[in-house]
Amino acid sequence: MSRFSLSxxxxxxxxxxxxxxxxxxxxxxxxxxxAPEVEVVTVQTAEIPAEVELPGxxxxxxxxxxxxxxxxxxxxxxxxxxQTVKAGTPLFxxxxxxxxASKLEADAELARTEAxxxxxxxxxxxxxxxxxxxxxxxRDYRAAQAEAQLAKAEVAAAQAKLNRAKLxxxxxxxxxxxxGVARRALVTEGALVGKDxxxxxxxxxxxxxVYVNFAQSSSEVFALRKALRDxxxxxxxxxLQIALMLPDGSTYPxxxxxxxxxxSVNQTTDSVVMRAIFDxxxxxxxxxxxVRLKIRQATNPHAILIPRDALIRDQFSSRxxxxxxxxxxxxxxxxxxxxxxKQWVIEHGLQAGEQVVVTNAATQTAxxxxxxxxxxxxxxxxxxxxx
Numbered sequence: 165m166s167r168f169s170l171s172x173x174x175x176x177x178x179x180x181x182x183x184x185x186x187x188x189x190x191x192x193x194x195x196x197x198x199a200p201e202v203e204v205v206t207v208q209t210a211e212i213p214a215e216v217e218l219p220g221x222x223x224x225x226x227x228x229x230x231x232x233x234x235x236x237x238x239x240x241x242x243x244x245x246x247q248t249v250k251a252g253t254p255l256f257x258x259x260x261x262x263x264x265a266s267k268l269e270a271d272a273e274l275a276r277t278e279a280x281x282x283x284x285x286x287x288x289x290x291x292x293x294x295x296x297x298x299x300x301x302x303r304d305y306r307a308a309q310a311e312a313q314l315a316k317a318e319v320a321a322a323q324a325k326l327n328r329a330k331l332x333x334x335x336x337x338x339x340x341x342x343x344g345v346a347r348r349a350l351v352t353e354g355a356l357v358g359k360d361x362x363x364x365x366x367x368x369x370x371x372x373x374v375y376v377n378f379a380q381s382s383s384e385v386f387a388l389r390k391a392l393r394d395x396x397x398x399x400x401x402x403x404l405q406i407a408l409m410l411p412d413g414s415t416y417p418x419x420x421x422x423x424x425x426x427x428s429v430n431q432t433t434d435s436v437v438m439r440a441i442f443d444x445x446x447x448x449x450x451x452x453x454x455v456r457l458k459i460r461q462a463t464n465p466h467a468i469l470i471p472r473d474a475l476i477r478d479q480f481s482s483r484x485x486x487x488x489x490x491x492x493x494x495x496x497x498x499x500x501x502x503x504x505x506k507q508w509v510i511e512h513g514l515q516a517g518e519q520v521v522v523t524n525a526a527t528q529t530a531x532x533x534x535x536x537x538x539x540x541x542x543x544x545x546x547x548x549x550x551x
């Protein structure tokens with residue numbers, strides 16, 4: 165082989181080695197360019213409240229219908245409609261003339277019976293002195309005793325009649341039976357009340373505190389009890405935390421307390437009826453109004469939360485992108501719960517320690533190589549809600 169041929173081969177070999185050496189950084193660069201950076205959060209467990217939001221209706225703490233106890237003509241209304249009254253406050257006045265006349269008649273009846281009793285006792289005493297020497301027969305003596313007892317009974321009946329007449333005179337002033345707000349009057353001056361029945365004159369409602377009645381479906385109640393029994397949820401020591409949401413979306417300043425929970429399921433609505441009690445010093449809660457209650461029934465000690473933008477939802481499922489051990493994207497179907505502080509609660513589908521993509525989730529492709537960049541869930545939420 166000639167010297168020229170050997171030198172030509174050496175040059176060719178050197179060129180191949182140089183090209184090979186240059187191609188390795190290019191391949192590495194191409195590989196790096198093919199693995200785009202994605203922001204991920206590492207799944208962690210946290211203790212969160214298990215809450216439910218239910219509709220409710222406000223009801224007065226106590227309701228008393230004010231009715232006429234005696235028959236008479238309404239002479240005057242003594243309160244302003246909507247006025248706050250105390251128990252015993254006069255609300256209406258009835259014409260008392262007929263009632264006072266009945267009282268005078270009862271007074272006279274009592275005086276007559278008392279006179280008869282004095283007469284009967286005097287006769288009994290005289291017969292008692294004479295029966296010993298047989299000046300009066302035993303039969304007449306026993307009759308005198310019976311007359312005295314009858315006169316005594318007539319005095320008691322007359323006294324009861326007088327007491328009833330005094331009560332009727334007092335009932336001419338119709339008063340509030342409880343503390344509360346007196347509603348509109350149902351009768352006017354000159355109306356005859358109590359003739360054949362106890363006429364409904366107005367209503368007094370105590371609205372501080374107030375009740376809020378609500379119901380929870382039996383399936384939710386059973387599921388809650390099962391989760392507590394299985395240890396998936398931790399109980400709240402029997403003290404439910406109940407917040408009331410006003411129609412404008414704000415939260416009522418005072419928390420409520422559960423005062424009643426039915427022991428059976430309503431067969432018509434398939435729900436369990438409950439009742440909460442709320443302080444209402446400013447009378448802000450009006451009976452009959454619809455409100456919403458947020459009830460913390462337990463806590464979930466092992467809850468998994470992910471940022472809201474990490475979830476992809478359609479009509480069939482809810483999914484997230486997970487970066488697996490090979491640095492590849494994997495689509496994972498999950499089961500979601502409530503939204504708490506702009507984070508989804510994941511009930512099934514994720515484990516602690518897994519990496520979930522939190523940005524541009526809708527544009528990712530299954531199996532794609534990525535370079536994960538760790539961010540905190542709080543940072544992601546701040547970006548999502550920033551103007």
